[in-house]
Amino acid sequence: MLLFLKSISFRSLNHQDFKKNNSSCKELTTTSSSSSLSSSSCIFLTVWRKSLIFSCKGFTVIGSDGNLVYRVDNYSGRRDQTILMDASGKPILTICRHKKLRIVDNNWFIYEGEVLGDHDYKASSLRKKPIFCVKKQMKILHSNINVLAHVYYHGTSSDKTYSYIIEGSYANRTCKVLDAKSRNVVAEIRKKQAVIGGVTFGLEVFVLVVMPGFDSGVAMAMVLLLDQMFS
Numbered sequence: 583m584l585l586f587l588k589s590i591s592f593r594s595l596n597h598q599d600f601k602k603n604n605s606s607c608k609e610l611t612t613t614s615s616s617s618s619l620s621s622s623s624c625i626f627l628t629v630w631r632k633s634l635i636f637s638c639k640g641f642t643v644i645g646s647d648g649n650l651v652y653r654v655d656n657y658s659g660r661r662d663q664t665i666l667m668d669a670s671g672k673p674i675l676t677i678c679r680h681k682k683l684r685i686v687d688n689n690w691f692i693y694e695g696e697v698l699g700d701h702d703y704k705a706s707s708l709r710k711k712p713i714f715c716v717k718k719q720m721k722i723l724h725s726n727i728n729v730l731a732h733v734y735y736h737g738t739s740s741d742k743t744y745s746y747i748i749e750g751s752y753a754n755r756t757c758k759v760l761d762a763k764s765r766n767v768v769a770e771i772r773k774k775q776a777v778i779g780g781v782t783f784g785l786e787v788f789v790l791v792v793m794p795g796f797d798s799g800v801a802m803a804m805v806l807l808l809d810q811m812f813s
Contacts (some may be wrong), residue, residue: 625792627651628774629805632786643790643802652802664806665696666799675713675803679810688718690807692800711736716804717744718811730757730808752808755788759796759804768793769801771808 626646633640633655643652650669666675673696680691691712715734733746746768750757759769770791774783790805792798 623794625798627790627792627798627802628787629790629802630787631809641802641806652799654806663697664810666803666806674799677803677806677810678712688720690716690718690810692716692803692807714745714800714803716748716807731811733759733804748804748808752812753785755785757808759801766793768796769804771805 628644628646630642630644632642634642634653635655638655640654640656641652642650642654645651652674653667653669653671654664655667656665662679664677665673666677667673674694676693676695676697678691678693678697680687680689692714693710693712695710697710713736715736717732717734719729719731728749729747730750730752731748732744733748734743735745744762747760747762748757749760750771752771755771755773757771758767760767770793772789772791773785774787774789776783790798790801792801
């Protein structure tokens with residue numbers, strides 16, 4: 583199955599999608615400062631909602647060159663703590679959902695590297711501070727049903743000033759992460775388009791597009807968050 587996933591990642595999207603992807607990258611480049619760009623082109627990742635380890639749930643992420651980029655193998659064990667690893671298995675980011683007084687709230691936290699388990703959370707939190715806090719949108723309290731979540735820098739959502747906003751529908755694999763100030767798209771989840779006459783992909787295989795200047799690991803961490811929020 584990995585060989586099959588590699589083969590489909592080599593194939594570009596259909597011609598119209600490829601043109602649209604390139605135009606969106608150019609549009610972002612012209613509207614963003616050059617100092618914020620780490621590369622001149624988008625990153626296209628094929629995301630497979632399955633672990634490479636037998637009988638273990640997770641994610642496998644393949645680059646456009648067919649090589650393994652990211653993996654998640656601990657998804658079935660603890661959904662309140664998920665570790666995003668690189669191809670070699672090194673922890674890159676840890677996604678945690680904390681509990682307050684035994685009640686799970688709507689905040690998720692993204693930490694750099696690996697964070698210890700819940701029983702050591704108090705001690706580990708003194709050493710590490712989260713990179714981002716992601717707050718799930720409560721549909722009952724807000725009229726804009728297109729908004730899925732808000733992303734805050736460094737830890738808390740109490741200041742009400744978010745850095746990114748996630749819109750769309752994860753269930754349909756059509757989501758965008760937008761910069762809160764400029765409204766530029768920094769990452770996007772899209773359905774995997776079948777090559778003419780080829781196989782049809784379901785919701786388990788989709789595309790993550792990362793715009794220039796945005797970290798692909800953080801973008802993949804947001805995919806994991808959305809999966810926990812809406813699956």
